[in-house]
Amino acid sequence: MATVSQRPALTPRHLTRAGDRLSFIYLERCTVHRDANAITAEDAEGTTHIPSATIGTLLLGPGTRITHQAMSVLGETGAAVAWVGEQGVRYYAGGRALTRSSALAEAQAVQWANLRSRLSVARAMYRLRFPDEDPAGLTRKGLLGCEGSRVKECYRAEAARTGIRWRGRKYTPGDFAAGDAVNQAITAAAQCMYGVAHAVVASLGCSPALGFVHSGHELSFVLDIADLYKTEIGIPLAFDVAAESEEDVASRTRRALRDRINEVSLLDRCVVDIKHLLLQGDTGVSATTDRDVVTLQSDGGEVVAAGRNYGDADVDTGEDGAMLW
Structure with missing residues (x-):
């Protein structure tokens, strides 16, 4: 199995839209592993494979254990993970956004x-x-x-x-x-x-x-x-x-x-x-929410491209030394 550092990062194009996912899956008294891009739930009755990219929220009830690799794929695919009590009481959740836009x-x-x-x-x-x-x-x-x-x-x-x-x-x-x-x-x-x-x-x-x-x-x-x-x-x-x-x-x-x-x-x-x-x-804002682009803030609400050095001689500065793009 490839380690996290050896796998390419997923982009929004690779991920299932939030509206197309399963709402939630509840598991209890099992061990959750990873198998490629799926997670597996293993208990006394056998092993169940669950495509990680289709999950909205994974609810982990009493008696569940989950591996680091399983958590990494859930984070990559933007699934929220919630540890809940037997009766569905207080939970703790996390996950990575499906979008890369802010x-x-x-x-x-x-x-x-x-x-x-x-x-x-x-x-x-x-x-x-x-x-x-x-x-x-x-x-x-x-x-x-x-x-x-x-x-x-x-x-x-x-x-x-x-x-x-x-x-x-x-x-x-x-x-x-x-x-x-x-x-x-x-x-x-x-x-x-x-x-x-x-x-x-x-x-x-x-x-x-x-x-x-x-x-x-x-x-x-x-x-x-x-x-x-x-x-x-x-x-x-x-x-x-x-x-x-x-x-x-x-x-x-x-x-x-x-x-x-x-x-x-x-x-x-x-x-x-x-x-x-x-x-x-x-x-207009809605149309940009799937872009995987980093920009830099500038004056007057404008943004400029990231990935370049703006300390070049052709960049003007104001009297106080602030850069004017």
Whole structure:
């Protein structure tokens, strides 16, 4: 097997688009190896080969071990890797972006850095979630209040639809079993959606930390994106699973959510929604996101080619010695 240093680096042209990938794969009680550009999951029943370039997020449950070579190919192909608890609780994730361009990351930073545009993006997120309402005049507190009311309304409506007795949203961090079946299903669905959103955010080269609704956490933007589909997909599915049976809620929720995500092509939709929110219709920026090109910043918003020395005699400088391209 070739070492990392002997293999050529993959370019965006070699990688499967985020929208065309599997949403997530959950593994437990196995050892994950590498075989060429695939990963293998080995347990007592045998070995399963999984093409690494088709994975959005790999969820590693209890009893899993993974080799350095397996992690290297997952990083090369831009897959997010999440270590999760048996019941799908807190996870840790990482991965390399599928794009080599910083266009979306820069657009995100520009939108985030200005308080007005940050609020504008938050309103656009609300509009995506609840298209029957116009949040144009809402303040931050107004958005939070309306969002909270709509989510509570969703819980009550889904409880009435499925016939489940709803006692309110209850989740104790670190104690998955403390909630009833429907709360466990909601938690399991939420954690999987966070993994999926993280995979798409990372694959596009965006910052997981620069959120427009959530703030102060390394995954603020991931939480923003996952919440776009909470009342449409996550909560209804959780109630459906809990209504069927209270047995094995977490694993059944994961399987049902995986199927639902594939049915509605959610990964592709996430990509479209993120670009819509960050680029605000700037198709020129969108067209450059697959370029594998490094440039240098210059004055007046201009960029110049990298890979050359600008200390030549024909480069003009200002009075303070600053280079003028």
